[in-house]
Amino acid sequence: MNLTTAARGFVAFLLSLPGWYIYIGNDDWTVTYTSSNVCSVRGSTVDISCTFKYPEKQHDLSTTVLETLWFTKEDRNQTPVDLLSDADYTGRVESSCGEISCIGSSCNRKCTLSIRDLRQSDSAVYNFRFKTNQPGGEHTANPGVALTVTDLQVKVSRQDNGTKNLDCDSMCANPTIIWYRNGRYFEQRTAQGRSSWDNINSFNSYSCAVEGYERLHSPSVCKSTPQVSYPTRTMCVLQGTSVDISCTYSHPPNAQLYSTYWFKWRANQEPRDLQSDSEYEGRAEYPVEETGRSTLRITDLKHTDSAEYCFTFKTSFHEWKSISHGTTLTVTGLRVEVTPVATVTEGQRVTLTCITSCPLADKPSYIWYRNNGPVTGSENPENQLVLDPVGPQHAGSYSCSVRNYPHLRSPEETLTVQYAPQTPSVSVSPSGEVVEGSSVTLSCSSDANPAANYTWFKEHEDSVGEPGQNYTITNITSELGGHYYCQAHNVIGRHNSTLLFINMTDAPQTPSVSVSPSGEVVEGSSVTLSCSSDANPAANYTWFKEHEDSVGEPGQNYTITNITSELGGHYYCQAHNAIGRHNSTLLFINVTDKSSSLTTVPVGTVAVLLVTILLLIFFCMRRKRASRKACGQRGRPDTGEQALPDPVYDSVLPLTNRLAPAAQREPIEEQDDIHYASIHISHSENQEVPRSSAGFPVQSHQTEEVLYSLAQRPNAVPE
Numbered sequence: 001m002n003l004t005t006a007a008r009g010f011v012a013f014l015l016s017l018p019g020w021y022i023y024i025g026n027d028d029w030t031v032t033y034t035s036s037n038v039c040s041v042r043g044s045t046v047d048i049s050c051t052f053k054y055p056e057k058q059h060d061l062s063t064t065v066l067e068t069l070w071f072t073k074e075d076r077n078q079t080p081v082d083l084l085s086d087a088d089y090t091g092r093v094e095s096s097c098g099e100i101s102c103i104g105s106s107c108n109r110k111c112t113l114s115i116r117d118l119r120q121s122d123s124a125v126y127n128f129r130f131k132t133n134q135p136g137g138e139h140t141a142n143p144g145v146a147l148t149v150t151d152l153q154v155k156v157s158r159q160d161n162g163t164k165n166l167d168c169d170s171m172c173a174n175p176t177i178i179w180y181r182n183g184r185y186f187e188q189r190t191a192q193g194r195s196s197w198d199n200i201n202s203f204n205s206y207s208c209a210v211e212g213y214e215r216l217h218s219p220s221v222c223k224s225t226p227q228v229s230y231p232t233r234t235m236c237v238l239q240g241t242s243v244d245i246s247c248t249y250s251h252p253p254n255a256q257l258y259s260t261y262w263f264k265w266r267a268n269q270e271p272r273d274l275q276s277d278s279e280y281e282g283r284a285e286y287p288v289e290e291t292g293r294s295t296l297r298i299t300d301l302k303h304t305d306s307a308e309y310c311f312t313f314k315t316s317f318h319e320w321k322s323i324s325h326g327t328t329l330t331v332t333g334l335r336v337e338v339t340p341v342a343t344v345t346e347g348q349r350v351t352l353t354c355i356t357s358c359p360l361a362d363k364p365s366y367i368w369y370r371n372n373g374p375v376t377g378s379e380n381p382e383n384q385l386v387l388d389p390v391g392p393q394h395a396g397s398y399s400c401s402v403r404n405y406p407h408l409r410s411p412e413e414t415l416t417v418q419y420a421p422q423t424p425s426v427s428v429s430p431s432g433e434v435v436e437g438s439s440v441t442l443s444c445s446s447d448a449n450p451a452a453n454y455t456w457f458k459e460h461e462d463s464v465g466e467p468g469q470n471y472t473i474t475n476i477t478s479e480l481g482g483h484y485y486c487q488a489h490n491v492i493g494r495h496n497s498t499l500l501f502i503n504m505t506d507a508p509q510t511p512s513v514s515v516s517p518s519g520e521v522v523e524g525s526s527v528t529l530s531c532s533s534d535a536n537p538a539a540n541y542t543w544f545k546e547h548e549d550s551v552g553e554p555g556q557n558y559t560i561t562n563i564t565s566e567l568g569g570h571y572y573c574q575a576h577n578a579i580g581r582h583n584s585t586l587l588f589i590n591v592t593d594k595s596s597s598l599t600t601v602p603v604g605t606v607a608v609l610l611v612t613i614l615l616l617i618f619f620c621m622r623r624k625r626a627s628r629k630a631c632g633q634r635g636r637p638d639t640g641e642q643a644l645p646d647p648v649y650d651s652v653l654p655l656t657n658r659l660a661p662a663a664q665r666e667p668i669e670e671q672d673d674i675h676y677a678s679i680h681i682s683h684s685e686n687q688e689v690p691r692s693s694a695g696f697p698v699q700s701h702q703t704e705e706v707l708y709s710l711a712q713r714p715n716a717v718p719e
Contacts, residue, residue: 028055028106031128031141039148039172043216043234045116048145050128053108058134063107066348067131067340068097070113072124080129080140083113084339084353085384091236091332091359092116116358117234118149148172152218154208168208168218176211215308215328228311228320230327236358239333240408242299247311247327248292255315262286262296265308265326279304301331332357334410336398345492346419349388354400354410356383365403370396379403392419392449420493421448424486426500433537435579436478436506442471444486444497452488459483459499478504478536507580508535511573513587520590523565529558531573531584539575546570546586565591 034049048070054063070093071080083093097111115122127144131137150171157165168177179186186206205220205227228249237243251257262284263271274284280298288295294311310326312319339351354366368378368385378385387394397412424446434440446452455463456471459482465471473480481504486497511533521527533539542550543558546569552558560567568591573584 028058029053029139031130031139033128033141033145035145036143037146037148039150040118041170041172041210041213041216042118042120042149042151044118044213045114046118046147047112047114048126048147049110049112050141050145051108051110052128052130052139052141053106054130054132056102056105056107061134063137064133065100065109065130065340066133066137068095068111069129069339070095070111071127071129080127082339082351083126084337085351087382088121089115090363090383091356094355115147120149120151123147123149152208152210152216154206154218154221156221166206166208166221170210178209178211178214180207180209180217181205228313230311232327234328234330234358236330236332236356236360237301238356238360238402238405238408239301239303239331241301241405242297243301243329244287245296245298245309245327245329246288247294249294249311249313249320250292251313251315251320252317255317257291258314258316260289260294260311260313262294262309262311265310271310271312274298274309298329303331303333305329306331330358332360334400334402334408336400336410336413338398338413338415342414343416343418344390346391346417347389349386350390350394350415352385352387352398352400352413352415354383360402367401367403367406369399369401369409370394372397372399390415390417392417392447395449416449418449418492421446421452421488421490421495423495424452424454424488424497426484426486426497428500428502433503433505434476434481436504437475439472439474440476440502442473442484442486442500442502444469444488446488446495446497448488448490448492450490450492452490455487455489457485457487459485476502476504478506480504503536505536505577505579508533508539508575508577508582510582511539511541511575511584513571513573513584515587515589520592521563521568523591523593524562526559526561527563527589529560529571529573529587529589531556531558531575533575533582533584535575535577535579537577537579539577542574542576544572544574546572563589563591565593567591 031050031052038046038048040046052068054065056063069080069082069084071083072086074080083089084095086093092115094114095111096114097109100107100109102108111128113126113128125144125146127140127142129138129140131139148171153169155167155169157167166179168179207217207220209215209217228247230245230247232245235243235245245262249260261271261273261275263274264277264279265271274280274296275286277284283299285297286294287297296309296311298305306329308326308328314320333356335355337353337355339353340348344350352368354368363381365379365381366383368375375385383400385398385400395415395417397414399409399412401407401409424444427443428434429441429443430438442456444454444456446454453467454469455467456465457463464484471484471486481502483499483501485499488495488497511531514530516528516530529543531541531543533541540554541556542554543552544550551571558571558573568589570586570588572586575582575584
């Protein structure tokens with residue numbers, strides 16, 4: 001038998017050089033794909049990776065990556081559809097990103113998309129998109145990575161000499177091919193040449209696989225009995241449940257069936273009946289055993305049960321030991337994945353996905369739980385819970401389950417929502433009125449994530465005290481009373497509290513007092529005393545007369561009507577409240593009687609008049625003397641005789657009423673006391689003799705000139 005091999009095909013062959021760059025905008029924003037084209041075999045798993053770069057800071061704003069996603073199509077609004085939420089990829093895709101690395105002013109991060117159980121419909125261009133907090137910070141790398149999914153196929157051709165050629169064909173490049181006969185390894189060939197046989201046994205079947213993916217065989221050709229067929233090649237089942245795996249088989253009618261059993265394929269190991277395998281003790285059984293059909297049932301599935309399960313039988317002519325074309329079982333648990341990240345800011349869009357390692361059969365409904373309680377209205381065929389916009393009320397621990405299996409929940413995933421402080425609540429201790437000199441503590445609290453920092457302010461002033469949740473004022477004074485508020489702030493934002501009023505209470509200050517009208521108070525009039533004092537609570541007032549009890553009714557003002565001299569004197573008021581009391585200084589009320597008031601004016605007037613008359617007399621005398629001296633000098637003979645000096649007499653005589661007629665006389669006690677001041681001036685014979693003020697001439701050799709000044713003293717004012 002001559003044998004040559006020719007094959008075309010590879011599971012995931014990269015058609016372009018690694019390090020192919022996609023630039024977005026400029027060199028500061030780039031996405032680098034590992035490859036531009038990937039070819040893979042149906043049923044396999046493929047990884048598509050990229051690295052994106054962005055500036056650490058721009059426009060004085062530190063760059064934060066808010067979201068990353070992979071997509072192949074857009075919705076009607078031209079918004080990319082995240083593969084994690086694309087129904088065509090449910091349970092088959094995972095997206096992960098590594099740590100952020102910053103060098104200089106640039107940061108970069110690597111992200112990888114994994115697609116399991118590839119289908120030919122997965123052939124598409126895969127694009128990467130990331131979103132930041134920078135203005136216009138949404139960036140998509142176009143074009144993306146082109147993925148081609150292909151099947152392996154064995155093609156048979158007959159040569160002229162009667163030999164048959166077998167080609168392992170695919171749409172990918174030319175790797176090393178592994179050939180199988182009757183499901184068992186047969187030989188390995190490079191891509192050079194073609195497999196040829198001139199004698200093919202009718203009981204043999206042939207298939208091929210690519211080196212490195214030996215479990216992904218092509219369909220068999222040249223098939224003949226005996227044969228085993230599995231209706232389901234892959235199965236995905238939830239951990240903790242049960243599964244039935246079936247197959248059909250055939251053998252020559254004339255062959256006698258000796259034995260049948262199922263086994264778990266293990267590399268380089270002989271098949272072992274599961275019912276005698278310690279790993280499956282009590283969990284593996286064959287409930288359906290009939291000619292040409294067999295079923296394997298495994299209960300209480302575990303992750304370690306994920307494997308390929310094969311059926312084998314033995315007849316009198318043949319033993320079937322296929323180790324390739326069994327049913328691959330994947331046992332999966334549930335887990336919650338949060339997109340974009342598990343810690344988000346209030347207002348963002350958050351998607352929670354109930355992830356399985358493979359797509360569960362029959363598209364079951366999912367149920368969501370938060371903090372161990374079901375989320376209302378969350379049961380639906382979709383495996384996602386969308387929170388848009390997310391708020392503080394959405395924070396908590398989330399888990400999911402599949403309908404009919406509520407006891408098989410996923411592990412919890414905590415969603416943390418960061419938000420600015422809510423309106424702070426404020427309080428004062430002790431509450432109520434605050435006594436001057438005491439201590440008071442203001443407290444502030446606000447719901448925020450991350451926890452808020454606090455700063456206290458007095459209204460219309462800068463901050464007071466050290467930053468902190470509590471602000472204590474010791475030995476408080478009235479000046480420190482008033483309105484206060486606190487500000488709660490974190491990296492997300494800030495919020496002010498309402499105003500908090502500190503109501504200071506203190507004893508009355510020294511009262512100020514006044515009297516109206518001011519000055520002397522005339523007997524019989526009215527007078528009002530007033531008192532005021534600064535106090536909190538407002539003061540009450542009581543008036544006192546010195547050395548006596550309180551007077552009048554308590555009140556700020558005290559009025560005395562028809563005052564008498566006995567009511568004059570010193571008064572004071574007392575201001576008092578619940579805190580204390582304080583007395584004013586003394587206030588003096590000077591009360592005068594009416595007679596004294598009336599007499600005062602005439603006496604004063606007479607005194608002024610008397611002084612005026614005396615001054616006039618004095619000036620007249622000086623003037624007369626000066627005039628006479630001048631005349632004497634003009635009429636003096638030249639004999640040299642000197643004239644004798646003129647005698648001057650001053651007399652003040654009491655005036656009586658002797659000269660008055662009897663009819664005009666009045667009792668002396670009823671008349672005013674009258675005094676005359678007479679001034680006598682002697683004249684020569686040649687001078688004219690004046691008459692007296694009484695009308696009688698004065699006879700003398702030397703005549704005298706008499707001047708009289710009348711002074712009248714008033715008696716008491718008659719009633």
